[in-house]
Amino acid sequence: MTGDRQIRVESEFAPLRTVVVARCEFRGPADPELLGHSMPVEPGAVGILEAVGPRDFGEVYPDRQRAWAGEREQLAAALTRHGVEVLRPRLFTEAEKTAAGPAGYGNFFVRDPWFTVGAHVIEGVLQFPHRRLEILPSRELLLDRVLPSAARYVAAPQPGVDCGPFLEGGDVLVLGKQVFVGRSGMATDEIGCRWLAKYLAPFGFDVVPVRLPTHVLHLDCALGLVRDGLLIACRDRLPDGLPESLRGWDVIEVDEDEAAAMATNGLPVDSATYITDPQFARVGAELQDRGITVEYIDFTVSRLFGGAFRCSTQPLLRA
Template identity: 70%
Template sequence: MFPREQAAWEAERENLAAVLGRYGVEVLRPRLLTEVEKAAGGSSGYANFFVRDPWFTVGAHVIEGGLQFPHRRHEVLTSRELLVERVMPSAAAYVALPSPAVPQAGEKNGAGPFLEGGDVLVLDKHVFVGESGMATNPAGREWLAKYLRPHGFTVTVLPMPPHVLHLDCAFGLVREGLLITCPDRLPAGPPAPLRDWEQIEVTEDEAAAMATNGLPIDSSTYITDPEFERVGKALQARGITVEYLYFTVSRSFGGAFRCSTQPLLRVN
């Protein structure tokens, strides 16, 4: 419908893939939804903007989540062939959240359970899960905690204001000892394991534009948009190499670099 914007959007994704490739990251690309899959969304419609949300990894566990908005509930299908190809022959576990319940009369999206990758940040054996009411809900978070507990992981819930979609729209990990945070979106502050970390703070307006949604490639390299040069300079002052990429169209859909990627395997 908007060919100029579409071309710019695709170029943003190609440029991101090229930068990741330069740093030795193997980039896998999800396929498009088929016409049958689009039709399955019925009157709710369909979407396939960001690969961060329908599945995620915690250590050696690959987990398909459940998306709250009905038009997003088939997004995982575009990645599933890649997951089957890469995960099934490996030693990693491959599990899925129970399917969300059908909304009953008077319910907007139903009771869930809902669990979205944008709400999940992992630091060693700590798993931080954001809850604002827009995406992950208590049922999804409790399922994750129950599944991961025997494997030594601790799940900590981070409450957020109701207008914040995901946790990575409120704060992000840069490297050990350094994070970016929006205090207005994380009223209780960073979780206990991160309280002593140095914090680069951003405003509500900067967070709404996706200032916390950059992508650390490794402990010394970070991708962000030139829109956030102030944040980039603060990172550079702390020894971080900043790769700037224009991501204007992607950000207009409510996501940026972290939303556009989902690590399947991290290697040192």
């Protein structure tokens, strides 16, 4: 029975109890213009992804595909060692791959198609056409875990033909009853943000929009909450500065190049343990100086696609 399993996320750094770890599937669009705008990727990855074209990434780069899957397996194993229950979405079916058509498909960053705020599980709407079906591999898991629970389970309105609303989990950071929502125009839009604020308001949540530059996909590519009073941020990606309630926090600063490589996109296991890539050893040293235990996992291939540890995970229980 799953009815007694708890579904709740109190904050970005509350102890992680149950988490979904992403799969590794990507097929590029038949026409690059179907992306709508340039997909943000790790610096140096543009040529690699352009070479994929309308083919599956693993067909073009079998060695990188194996390494990519290995990265996620290492992350899952590390979380299991910490006592975290790890769940996985299924892979796309052949019918789903066919249905994706010339837009291509992505099943690689489970953070974005749905998210958890308090005891609310919300299916969002992804802006990139190749990611529109990304909710499907998680749907059975959600039906199994969330429907029998006491948590609320809702979905954002579907977008128009050439407009939103759009609402993506990488833009949503939870801090108790405060919910920070990034808005760059590349992912979550104004209507998506307003819808989330309207839905959550009766439950006592305050949605705080955070403006981002147009080249930054999600808020977690600019800001990461490590523990109460400590965060990692790229100020160049926060044109209005930190949200007011975070301005008294201790800040580990990263520059634009570090942020583009995903330095803010690590994963707190709890308020004393943090997972990041060895690429960010400088950030890790600053965390260690502040009493945080840092674990390193090489996420080179995952970062090619413009995401890292937070993007690759979605909590069902952080409390």
